[in-house]
Amino acid sequence: MTRCKTGxxxxxxxxxxxxxxxxxxxxxxVASNAAEPLSSWRDGATxxxxxxxxxxxxxxxxxxxxxxxxxxxxxxxxxxxxxEQPMYFQLMFAIHRVEAMAADHPEWKTREPFASLxxxxxxAALAGGMPAIVELVMETHANVSTDEFxxxxxxxxxxxxxxxxxxKYTEMVYQPMLELLDxxxxxxxxxxxxxxxxxxFMRPWTEAVYGIPPEQVVGSSVKTRYEVLDGVPTLVRAxxxxxxxxxxxxxxxxxxxxxxxxxxxxxxxxxxxxMLEWVTARPxxxxxxxxxxTDAERAWAYDRDSHIGKLDRALDEGxxxxxxxxxxxxxxxxxxxxxx
Amino acid sequence: MTRCKTGxxxxxxxxxxxxxxxxxxxxxxVASNAAEPLSSWRDGATxxxxxxxxxxxxxxxxxxxxxxxxxxxxxxxxxxxxxEQPMYFQLMFAIHRVEAMAADHPEWKTREPFASLxxxxxxAALAGGMPAIVELVMETHANVSTDEFxxxxxxxxxxxxxxxxxxKYTEMVYQPMLELLDxxxxxxxxxxxxxxxxxxFMRPWTEAVYGIPPEQVVGSSVKTRYEVLDGVPTLVRAxxxxxxxxxxxxxxxxxxxxxxxxxxxxxxxxxxxxMLEWVTARPxxxxxxxxxxTDAERAWAYDRDSHIGKLDRALDEGxxxxxxxxxxxxxxxxxxxxxx
Numbered sequence: 001m002t003r004c005k006t007g008x009x010x011x012x013x014x015x016x017x018x019x020x021x022x023x024x025x026x027x028x029x030v031a032s033n034a035a036e037p038l039s040s041w042r043d044g045a046t047x048x049x050x051x052x053x054x055x056x057x058x059x060x061x062x063x064x065x066x067x068x069x070x071x072x073x074x075x076x077x078x079x080x081x082x083x084e085q086p087m088y089f090q091l092m093f094a095i096h097r098v099e100a101m102a103a104d105h106p107e108w109k110t111r112e113p114f115a116s117l118x119x120x121x122x123x124a125a126l127a128g129g130m131p132a133i134v135e136l137v138m139e140t141h142a143n144v145s146t147d148e149f150x151x152x153x154x155x156x157x158x159x160x161x162x163x164x165x166x167x168k169y170t171e172m173v174y175q176p177m178l179e180l181l182d183x184x185x186x187x188x189x190x191x192x193x194x195x196x197x198x199x200x201f202m203r204p205w206t207e208a209v210y211g212i213p214p215e216q217v218v219g220s221s222v223k224t225r226y227e228v229l230d231g232v233p234t235l236v237r238a239x240x241x242x243x244x245x246x247x248x249x250x251x252x253x254x255x256x257x258x259x260x261x262x263x264x265x266x267x268x269x270x271x272x273x274x275m276l277e278w279v280t281a282r283p284x285x286x287x288x289x290x291x292x293x294t295d296a297e298r299a300w301a302y303d304r305d306s307h308i309g310k311l312d313r314a315l316d317e318g319x320x321x322x323x324x325x326x327x328x329x330x331x332x333x334x335x336x337x338x339x340x
Numbered sequence: 341m342t343r344c345k346t347g348x349x350x351x352x353x354x355x356x357x358x359x360x361x362x363x364x365x366x367x368x369x370v371a372s373n374a375a376e377p378l379s380s381w382r383d384g385a386t387x388x389x390x391x392x393x394x395x396x397x398x399x400x401x402x403x404x405x406x407x408x409x410x411x412x413x414x415x416x417x418x419x420x421x422x423x424e425q426p427m428y429f430q431l432m433f434a435i436h437r438v439e440a441m442a443a444d445h446p447e448w449k450t451r452e453p454f455a456s457l458x459x460x461x462x463x464a465a466l467a468g469g470m471p472a473i474v475e476l477v478m479e480t481h482a483n484v485s486t487d488e489f490x491x492x493x494x495x496x497x498x499x500x501x502x503x504x505x506x507x508k509y510t511e512m513v514y515q516p517m518l519e520l521l522d523x524x525x526x527x528x529x530x531x532x533x534x535x536x537x538x539x540x541f542m543r544p545w546t547e548a549v550y551g552i553p554p555e556q557v558v559g560s561s562v563k564t565r566y567e568v569l570d571g572v573p574t575l576v577r578a579x580x581x582x583x584x585x586x587x588x589x590x591x592x593x594x595x596x597x598x599x600x601x602x603x604x605x606x607x608x609x610x611x612x613x614x615m616l617e618w619v620t621a622r623p624x625x626x627x628x629x630x631x632x633x634t635d636a637e638r639a640w641a642y643d644r645d646s647h648i649g650k651l652d653r654a655l656d657e658g659x660x661x662x663x664x665x666x667x668x669x670x671x672x673x674x675x676x677x678x679x680x
Contacts, residue, residue, distance in 0.1 A: 069553060213599075213600075214599030215555075217599060224595060226591040233617050233621045235591060252566055256564070258554065258555045259555055274566055281572070
């Protein structure tokens with residue numbers, strides 16, 4: 001009789017499997033991730049703090065339990081999920097475009113930041129900070145359709161190589177952060193990117209590289225126009241900034257795109273200060289994490305005086321605010337994901 | 341021997357069930373929804389066209405198959421998911437606010453559209469069209485935090501009643517559209533609202549009423565500032581338009597928030613024309629649906645000459661573009677969801 005019941009159960013499984021293949025895949029991936037999470041993170045206070053937070057908010061019997069729909073984690077991109085030295089990778093792409101487009105833009109010879117870039121003086125071009133950089137990147141891609149822009153990004157990423165490692169830029173992502181994204185998703189979190197970089201620069205590749213789909217990417221943007229060109233509906237990128245998703249802009253970008261207050265924020269620079277401040281001031285449990293670039297050998301070491309990824313106020317105030325400071329050199333067993 | 345395997349399978353199920361309770365729930369809900377879909381839709385060409393499209397894009401053996409991640413459907417809200425007569429419900433809310441705030445705004449007595457509203461001349465206030473209406477709604481809620489605004493919306497919805505039916509406004513939603521949203525989600529679609537209405541006006545209630553969470557709501561918005569007020573991080577709504585998500589703005593709003601081109605779009609007015617045009621011009625399968633308000637008895641009948649929900653060009657060109665025109669009077673067995 002028991003065997004008969006088992007037989008009945010057998011039918012249920014077959015039906016369940018036939019209806020729920022994707023679902024079963026989810027279950028097994030959860031199980032496998034749960035087996036060995038964060039293996040590139042060394043044992044210690046940093047890893048413990050992250051695991052403790054994720055365990056508590058996922059535990060229905062915990063007073064710190066948070067429902068899955070509110071389990072939202074936001075990540076900066078440049079310097080947090082992938083490297084940002086010797087300059088923002090999007091700026092490498094912009095320089096590539098400036099050189100390619102210079103013949104059609106004689107005015108760039110005398111106009112900053114283009115003039116400095118064409119002279120090879122990157123430091124001068126960077127002096128304008130994120131707004132100048134974002135404008136540069138956006139303008140070198142204006143008056144093209146959003147589809148053409150995505151194709152240009154993918155073409156560049158397929159061949160361009162990082163000057164220090166020789167890796168593709170999409171191989172310059174931090175292995176411990178890929179594991180953290182997986183670990184969070186395996187525990188019911190939804191993971192978002194909230195970056196000062198261009199939203200249309202990131203969306204063509206974030207799903208393949210980070211497992212973060214386009215609709216979970218928040219970034220800076222140019223104005224976009226809808227036009228029907230020769231009968232073809234087209235979205236055209238205008239040479240005008242729409243939104244700068246940096247500093248005070250990050251909580252605004254989060255509100256605009258997500259409409260919920262995240263419970264976890266991860267960044268690496270003062271450009272992420274307000275995002276961590278906003279998230280960790282919420283009622284209920286929250287976690288703020290700052291990646292401190294301390295590894296000159298395997299990557300780079302920089303903080304207070306850096307043109308890129310300047311980390312000063314967040315480094316001073318972070319600990320008192322209860323933010324976890326990741327020491328890249330001591331906390332990470334591996335750094336870059338590197339080639340497959 | 342076979343029974344031993346079944347026994348092993350038995351263990352697998354128990355493990356699978358223990359790990360995947362939520363998941364199993366999903367599977368069964370899919371099954372139950374699939375049992376009796378769209379029961380408020382009368383049999384006929386309209387229902388058949390919708391079911392055929394959803395069946396084909398969900399069928400892995402069909403040449404029209406679309407992966408779940410690309411199975412995105414966008415819905416207008418006013419006049420498509422809930423009613424919009426005798427005026428946009430958000431305008432009802434705005435009038436409520438104008439009256440409540442008038443004492444603090446003497447300048448409104450001589451400034452349109454406030455002056456007309458305070459005189460009770462709604463038609464004159466509506467004459468400015470959607471931009472004027474959105475501005476009115478936004479300005480009556482400026483200089484408050486996003487949290488205070490959400491609370492004001494919920495307070496109003498809890499007590500306000502529709503002048504014709506006496507229903508709460510959240511009961512003035514179309515039962516056939518609630519069933520369509522369920523049917524699409526049961527078939528792997530992600531459902532978004534893309535509305536000219538205020539994004540922060542919709543987000544407080546769309547999940548409870550439509551099953552559409554805040555991150556899947558796209559709408560018009562005012563500029564928002566991040567400030568730390570008396571030590572409290574706050575998002576403050578500024579009295580300045582940020583984005584109008586109507587007409588040419590809808591494909592732009594879709595690109596900004598979703599970053600993918602939907603495969604299905606549902607609207608009811610010429611304000612939705614470009615959204616349907618953008619979606620149905622994609623390569624591969626797509627479906628455009630226009631709800632035509634033809635039911636003067638159970639609801640309202642209006643199209644070409646209506647101040648609100650003007651449906652003219654989309655009604656003329658829709659059929660030739662292959663868009664499905666829903667005749668509310670003949671295609672819907674029920675109209676409003678009404679009280680629980």
